[in-house]
Amino acid sequence: MPAADNAHKKSARLVIRNAEAGDIDDIIALQKRAFPKLEPDAPGMIKGRLERFPEGQFVVELDGELAGWASTFIVDEALAFEDHTLDSITGHGYGTLHNPDGDWLYGAEVCVDPNVRRIRLGQRLYDARRGLCEDWGLKGIVYGARFPSLRRKVKEYGTPENYLEAVKAKKARDPVYAFQARQGFEPVRLMKGYYDEDRDSLGYALLMAWHNPSWVEDEKAPVRPEPRTVRVAAVQFQARAEDSLEAFERNIEYFVDVCSDYRADFCVFPEMFTVALLALEKRKLTPEESIQALTKHTPGFIEFMRSLAVGYNINIIGGSHPTQTDDGDIQNVAYVFLRDGSVHAQEKIHPTPNEKFWWGIKGGNEVRTIQTDCGPIGVLICYDAEFPELARKLADEGAGILFVPYATDDRTGHLRVRYCAHARAIENQVYVVTAGNVGNLPDVENMDVNYAESAIITPCDFPFARDGLAAVAAENVETIVVADVRLDDLTAARQSGTVRNLRDRRFDLYRVVWNKR
Secondary structure (H helix, E strand, O other), rough: OOOOOOOOOOOOEEEEEEEEEHHHHHHHHHHHHOOOOOOOOOOHHHHHHHHHHHEEEEEEEEEEEEEEEEEEEOOOOOHHHHHOOOHHOOOOOOOOOOOOOOOOOOOEEEEEEOOOOOOOHHHHHHHHHHHHHHOOOOOOEEEEEEOOHHHHHHHHHHHHHHHHHHHHHOOOHHHHHHHHHHOOEEEEEEHHHHHHHHOOOOEEEEEEEEEOOOOOOOOOOOOOOOOOOEEEEEEEEEEEEOOOOOHHHHHHHHHHHHHHHOOOOOOOOOOOHHHHHHHHHOOOOHHHHHHHHHHHOOHHHHHHHHHHHHHHHHHHHHHOOOEEOOOOOOEEEEEEOOOOOOEEEEEEOOOOOHHHHOOOEEEOOOOEEEEEEEEEEEEEOOHHHHHHHHHHHHHOOOOOOEEEEEEEEEEHHHHHHHHHHHHHHHHHOOOOEEEEEEEEOOOOOOOOOEEEEOEEOOOOOOOOOOOOEEEOOOOOOEEEEEEEEHHHHHHHHHHOOOOOOOOOOOOOOOOOOOOOO
């Protein structure tokens, strides 16, 4: 980062632009420099804001290095001016309450590198916010501002309110208030308990507001692009004993070809569908030997599926496949092959008791969204869909579609996955796509029989399918189910649906905290 004594040189190149996913690590590093006493955002929080309102997230680059960051979202007027905390208004940092039909731009954060001085980066970020507010025809900007001189001065003035009156009357000075007043912001009131970690402010914040002088009733600029439709296809795949690797790959390519002919954006295969490769072994293997044998196919499987995604111009959720880690552990991994040639991996977090006992499968430690050309998605492998915290984290990070490859041997197991998939769709107002195996593999321990009824599941509200099922396969038949899902219907349901599960959470009462950051 440029040093303070040369940051103002005429040769410095300064750019203000919208933040991108590739900026997240630099933003977190910037937060640590600017506010070393405060906890920085988790990467998922910033990803959630970038997905929900990319136009409202700004960074400043100085000579190619990140030097400033500002985050905003849109809220209703009533929500903006009622008492709130930083946690509640930002949805625990994920921007969950962003409402594209709201009235006010809410400033979640402004952060400037303390090593860069005398070029007014903070002012530039405030100017960018004002420009956004004016361009989108919003009433103004509001936010909870720090009041960092309060801790030192409150005893002298008796109460926080008395000290605020002294600051407003210019009988006392707070540096943050002085800067924001120069930017045209006016104090509305003090809010207690806004951010308890800010000890200099004693947890208080000043609710500050700037009124857009060009705002005109009923002339707000359009804020949404054309409706976004994504076509998804779930493959209900029949396990069969193949006599060669080429035959297995030919069968997989057939289904990818069909999904591509349907012009699907995503093709989803079931969990552990590669167990059919065990039929190539010359003798019957123990469960432990079986899983070890499958891991040997991992490099070839990844390269083959990647080539299909690129060749057929389709994103493939490659079910799941056992993979050996560098530590020698075996994990159940869902590989996602995007049509741009990139490959992503999502480990199963919760192996079932049978997976642990028979195969020695170990659980992964992180669930994350995957950025695609259709927006961020999430993958939950079978049993993982039965743990609501994982889906909530993915939804908070912006995922609109969750893919659930699964493998169950009877109807009870299938229904556990199905009912939980419906619950996750309703709780998070997302689409959930399940794809399961059918058929039998008599010589494969723990995967000898299969039961499935794959489905494309929606929330239950007026814009969606009546029964929360956009498409469903006949049970235990090898087939493909295809449906179009509209991501804008999710946005509408979250903001003005009959129920609004994602935004109506009591942020003041509970939250999901992910220990791995």
